Amino acid sequence: MDIAAAKTALKHLEIDDNPAAVRAKSRDFFWYSPVLKDRLEHVSADFVAMPRNQDEVIQILRACHAHDVPVTVRGSGTGNYGQAMPLAGGCILHMQNMAEVVGIAPGRVTAQPGIIIRELDRITREESRQELRMMPSTAGTATIGGFVCGGSGGVGSVRWGFLRDYGNILRIRVATMEAEPRILDFTGADLARVSHAYGTNGVVTEIEMPLAPAYDWVHIFLSLPDFTRAARLAQDLALQDGLLLKLATVCEAPTAARYFQRFRGYVTDQDSVVALMVAPHSMDGFLSFLAQEPMARLIYRSDANDWPRDPGPAYEYGWNHTTLRAIKVDPAITYLQVRYAGPDLLDKVAAIRARFGDELIQHLEFLRENGVMTAAGLTLVHYTTEARLDEIIRIHEDMGCMVFNPHRYTLEEGGRQTVDDRQLEFKRQADPKGLLNPGKMIAWDRPDWDYSRAYDYAGMRR
Amino acid sequence: MDIAAAKTALKHLEIDDNPAAVRAKSRDFFWYSPVLKDRLEHVSADFVAMPRNQDEVIQILRACHAHDVPVTVRGSGTGNYGQAMPLAGGCILHMQNMAEVVGIAPGRVTAQPGIIIRELDRITREESRQELRMMPSTAGTATIGGFVCGGSGGVGSVRWGFLRDYGNILRIRVATMEAEPRILDFTGADLARVSHAYGTNGVVTEIEMPLAPAYDWVHIFLSLPDFTRAARLAQDLALQDGLLLKLATVCEAPTAARYFQRFRGYVTDQDSVVALMVAPHSMDGFLSFLAQEPMARLIYRSDANDWPRDPGPAYEYGWNHTTLRAIKVDPAITYLQVRYAGPDLLDKVAAIRARFGDELIQHLEFLRENGVMTAAGLTLVHYTTEARLDEIIRIHEDMGCMVFNPHRYTLEEGGRQTVDDRQLEFKRQADPKGLLNPGKMIAWDRPDWDYSRAYDYAGMRR
Ligand SMILES: Cc1cc2nc3c(=O)[nH]c(=O)nc-3n(C[C@H](O)[C@H](O)[C@H](O)COP(=O)(O)OP(=O)(O)OC[C@H]3O[C@@H](n4cnc5c(N)ncnc54)[C@H](O)[C@@H]3O)c2cc1C
Numbered sequence: 002m003d004i005a006a007a008k009t010a011l012k013h014l015e016i017d018d019n020p021a022a023v024r025a026k027s028r029d030f031f032w033y034s035p036v037l038k039d040r041l042e043h044v045s046a047d048f049v050a051m052p053r054n055q056d057e058v059i060q061i062l063r064a065c066h067a068h069d070v071p072v073t074v075r076g077s078g079t080g081n082y083g084q085a086m087p088l089a090g091g092c093i094l095h096m097q098n099m100a101e102v103v104g105i106a107p108g109r110v111t112a113q114p115g116i117i118i119r120e121l122d123r124i125t126r127e128e129s130r131q132e133l134r135m136m137p138s139t140a141g142t143a144t145i146g147g148f149v150c151g152g153s154g155g156v157g158s159v160r161w162g163f164l165r166d167y168g169n170i171l172r173i174r175v176a177t178m179e180a181e182p183r184i185l186d187f188t189g190a191d192l193a194r195v196s197h198a199y200g201t202n203g204v205v206t207e208i209e210m211p212l213a214p215a216y217d218w219v220h221i222f223l224s225l226p227d228f229t230r231a232a233r234l235a236q237d238l239a240l241q242d243g244l245l246l247k248l249a250t251v252c253e254a255p256t257a258a259r260y261f262q263r264f265r266g267y268v269t270d271q272d273s274v275v276a277l278m279v280a281p282h283s284m285d286g287f288l289s290f291l292a293q294e295p296m297a298r299l300i301y302r303s304d305a306n307d308w309p310r311d312p313g314p315a316y317e318y319g320w321n322h323t324t325l326r327a328i329k330v331d332p333a334i335t336y337l338q339v340r341y342a343g344p345d346l347l348d349k350v351a352a353i354r355a356r357f358g359d360e361l362i363q364h365l366e367f368l369r370e371n372g373v374m375t376a377a378g379l380t381l382v383h384y385t386t387e388a389r390l391d392e393i394i395r396i397h398e399d400m401g402c403m404v405f406n407p408h409r410y411t412l413e414e415g416g417r418q419t420v421d422d423r424q425l426e427f428k429r430q431a432d433p434k435g436l437l438n439p440g441k442m443i444a445w446d447r448p449d450w451d452y453s454r455a456y457d458y459a460g461m462r463r
Numbered sequence: 464m465d466i467a468a469a470k471t472a473l474k475h476l477e478i479d480d481n482p483a484a485v486r487a488k489s490r491d492f493f494w495y496s497p498v499l500k501d502r503l504e505h506v507s508a509d510f511v512a513m514p515r516n517q518d519e520v521i522q523i524l525r526a527c528h529a530h531d532v533p534v535t536v537r538g539s540g541t542g543n544y545g546q547a548m549p550l551a552g553g554c555i556l557h558m559q560n561m562a563e564v565v566g567i568a569p570g571r572v573t574a575q576p577g578i579i580i581r582e583l584d585r586i587t588r589e590e591s592r593q594e595l596r597m598m599p600s601t602a603g604t605a606t607i608g609g610f611v612c613g614g615s616g617g618v619g620s621v622r623w624g625f626l627r628d629y630g631n632i633l634r635i636r637v638a639t640m641e642a643e644p645r646i647l648d649f650t651g652a653d654l655a656r657v658s659h660a661y662g663t664n665g666v667v668t669e670i671e672m673p674l675a676p677a678y679d680w681v682h683i684f685l686s687l688p689d690f691t692r693a694a695r696l697a698q699d700l701a702l703q704d705g706l707l708l709k710l711a712t713v714c715e716a717p718t719a720a721r722y723f724q725r726f727r728g729y730v731t732d733q734d735s736v737v738a739l740m741v742a743p744h745s746m747d748g749f750l751s752f753l754a755q756e757p758m759a760r761l762i763y764r765s766d767a768n769d770w771p772r773d774p775g776p777a778y779e780y781g782w783n784h785t786t787l788r789a790i791k792v793d794p795a796i797t798y799l800q801v802r803y804a805g806p807d808l809l810d811k812v813a814a815i816r817a818r819f820g821d822e823l824i825q826h827l828e829f830l831r832e833n834g835v836m837t838a839a840g841l842t843l844v845h846y847t848t849e850a851r852l853d854e855i856i857r858i859h860e861d862m863g864c865m866v867f868n869p870h871r872y873t874l875e876e877g878g879r880q881t882v883d884d885r886q887l888e889f890k891r892q893a894d895p896k897g898l899l900n901p902g903k904m905i906a907w908d909r910p911d912w913d914y915s916r917a918y919d920y921a922g923m924r925r
């Protein structure tokens with residue numbers, strides 16, 4: 002790794018090597034996890050390169066390849082598994098200067114990866130009355146490139162499923178990390194080779210995403226003094242094919258009373274909250290449906306709202322934002338990502354609640370998985386020790402609830418604990434030296450890894 | 464019933480009493496069913512009134528109420544259960560002159576009931592790049608009023624569910640049949656009082672429907688030499704949340720070879736056919752998904768088509784159009800409407816196939832029901848006798864497959880064989896004399912009816 006030579010080769014580009022700035026841009030939301038906080042606190046790159054176009058991306062990759070400098074791509078660094086942490090140092094390839102919308106058509110938008118998602122959404126709305134099918138709850142700060150490379154779904158998944166489902170990404174263009182970088186386009190099934198690969202096998206330089214019609218979503222909060230009924234209501238609503246929802250979140254009591262500051266006076270410690278986004282033309286149907294659940298109180302609707310301080314978009318109380326709000330109030334909170342599936346999914350949630358009592362607070366997101374309604378549990382956990390956290394995960398698994406461990410920084414451990422052969426095989430072609438975001442793909446480093454303990458990347462700079 | 468007095472009272476309006484014209488406008492697609500053909504062949508009204516606006520509707524209803532003249536509303540008469548047949552004679556209220564689009568907004572359109580659905584769709588497309596969420600396969604000829612009052616779903620139901628699901632109709636305005644007709648608006652849960660009521664409890668004068676974004680749908684036909692694989696493929700495709708489909712039809716062999724004339728040369732007697740409508744921006748994902756089924760042959764796509772005679776829209780091979788095409792070639796064909804639900808729905812279809820052999824030919828339409836993918840079986844039947852048809856239905860029910868009997872002209876028998884109390888209760892208010900489309904609501908005529916045999920309306924003019 003010859004940092005100095007790489008920097009010299011790139012001195013005509015926008016480079017930042019001010020140590021404080023480099024350190025800031027080397028950090029993402031890894032600290033969200035007490036486990037990762039411990040492991041990754043010291044990590045930093047050597048310099049930041051900010052390409053203005055694809056050609057500059059190629060120049061940076063060529064120079065870093067020549068001088069064996071690791072390259073970790075960064076969107077906005079909101080990834081909460083440490084995906085964007087440069088474990089072996091080297092270059093942070095920061096995408097903020099590549100933020101153009103390339104083109105909009107019915108059902109499609111093409112953009113550069115560095116654009117902030119909410120800005121992209123604003124532009125597609127303004128120009129075509131269309132919006133992204135789905136976005137992370139961090140849409141206000143995250144980039145579309147970071148979403149495609151590090152995200153999995155979110156706001157909109159209740160209708161459209163996961164980000165990587167067929168049709169939810171249309172095209173990804175990547176630059177490879179070779180002596181002479183190539184530019185390749187991926188579509189259809191081949192998208193799986195580079196999407197959600199944490200930038201370990203290519204740098205995304207352009208993305209084409211499908212669009213849905215844009216609506217002035219009505220943001221809604223309901224309160225119910227009974228979590229089970231709240232969960233059932235949210236599920237039943239999500240199952241109504243004719244009611245257009247973009248979000249169906251359930252936060253068990255006392256999440257709202259304790260962690261959602263602007264809810265004070267509107268909820269008690271006993272109230273669970275359902276957060277929804279409903280299309281305006283579905284409001285009549287929604288309200289009729291709602292009337293069947295006498296326990297539900299409509300405490301907020303953004304189209305007719307008298308709260309002195311507006312709570313902001315409903316989705317900033319859903320997905321990982323629920324956890325973020327909890328952590329802000331109580332730094333000892335952490336979380337899990339549980340998959341509740343099957344016709345008895347609410348029974349599984351009930352069994353977990355009964356088993357753990359107050360140690361966990363339930364938070365469910367309803368979403369479709371291969372056409373079937375399932376729930377993601379972004380469960381809040383009163384954190385004590387890493388050992389107890391691992392035990393909680395094991396108990397979930399023993400009770401038939403799969404956990405995607407958000408306290409790991411590798412692709413495999415945050416997923417299904419298996420290698421994605423399509424990603425690995427493409428990394429062999431696109432990054433033969435293994436310089437892209439090193440340490441994030443176990444299959445590359447240690448094909449024999451058995452997952453009996455947390456992976457600890459040997460090349461991590463200490 | 465004083466026909467002459469009513470006609471005199473209405474002579475300033477557009478009235479037609481030419482017997483041939485009246486008889487033509489008294490007939491719908493009842494002849495589709497050999498059973499109804501037998502029962503309703505002779506039915507005719509006395510005159511046709513064609514209101515130009517809501518005020519004229521009110522005048523007609525007022526006069527007919529005063530003179531005890533039955534009123535049966537007619538859209539285009541494509542209903543295939545004899546819904547629009549004026550069993551007791553009287554007035555046909557023909558809606559063709561009330562065919563205006565009243566307004567279009569994001570996600571909504573308001574229209575008069577007499578507009579032809581394809582025309583409505585063309586206007587919303589042109590003016591706002593939006594289209595109806597769903598339409599019957601008769602969109603080219605049927606009215607929106609007839610769909611809302613007599614239809615149940617169709618093209619689009621694979622995504623949006625049934626027409627009467629919450630949110631799929633926004634508002635219905637009706638005129639009542641009273642001494643002084645009232646104008647009432649229904650929204651939300653109250654829509655169920657007047658939607659799919661065959662015009663038995665009000666005349667619809669305005670409708671507000673939700674809109675989805677308009678796409679240039681790609682119409683697709685696949686052939687597979689194996690029905691089971693064809694059905695599984697269509698189901699799997701329909702379950703892909705990220706692939707935007709508007710139709711997923713499966714026609715068992717030899718439907719296409721025998722009844723779809725333009726398919727000659729493209730399919731053999733052994734080929735089952737899958738008909739799809741795919742949004743253009745879902746084509747890449749669709750084709751990738753399709754590649755996983757090596758048995759499937761893409762025989763037609765409307766965006767790249769070399770058939771010398773274009774087959775026309777895919778949906779005109781789906782829903783009731785499959786039956787229509789079969790009847791045209793073989794008048795001895797009739798059909799059923801079966802509901803296949805549950806995780807084992809394809810096993811149920813397999814069991815039915817095994818049980819009946821060549822007497823039935825399967826035709827499935829995938830659609831969502833309360834968020835869950837189910838299939839409607841519009842099964843082709845080689846008709847022999849009414850008794851055998853009833854037996855076939857009974858066997859289906861014994862095998863766990865509900866049948867909506869399309870060989871009956873009443874609301875109850877074509878549905879779940881129970882009274883819809885909401886519709887009955889509203890008829891008491893809106894049509895106290897029972898003059899609207901008499902004979903179609905058993906609960907009104909014979910609250911004690913036990914459904915042990917086909918209902919035979921006592922007031923039918925013989
Ligand atoms: C409060 C909170 C809520 C969140 N909610 C959601 C949610 O609802 N759904 C969800 O999916 N995620 C969620 N996340 C995770 C994260 O915010 C999103 O995935 C987001 O889209 C990441 O975008 P980013 O620009 O911040 O990416 P970064 O964090 O900068 O990068 C993410 C990964 O992608 C790689 N990468 C970025 N750009 C490129 C590129 N151009 N080429 C190749 N690789 C690249 C990075 O190397 C890294 O591995 C949440 C996180 C937080 C903290």
Ligand SMILES: Cc1cc2nc3c(=O)[nH]c(=O)nc-3n(C[C@H](O)[C@H](O)[C@H](O)COP(=O)(O)OP(=O)(O)OC[C@H]3O[C@@H](n4cnc5c(N)ncnc54)[C@H](O)[C@@H]3O)c2cc1C
Nearest residue numbers: 538539540541542600606609610613614615617662667783
């Ligand atoms: C080949 C074929 C395919 C079909 N496919 C489908 C399908 O996919 N889905 C489906 O749902 N149906 C289908 N149908 C049935 C029918 O075509 C549709 O339901 C269609 O929408 C009916 O519209 P129409 O204008 O022809 O109504 P009509 O047949 O004229 O009327 C239908 C019913 O509604 C009442 N009505 C009509 N207008 C009003 C009004 N303004 N106020 C009060 N009552 C009124 C009538 O009295 C009658 O009871 C099909 C029929 C055929 C023959």
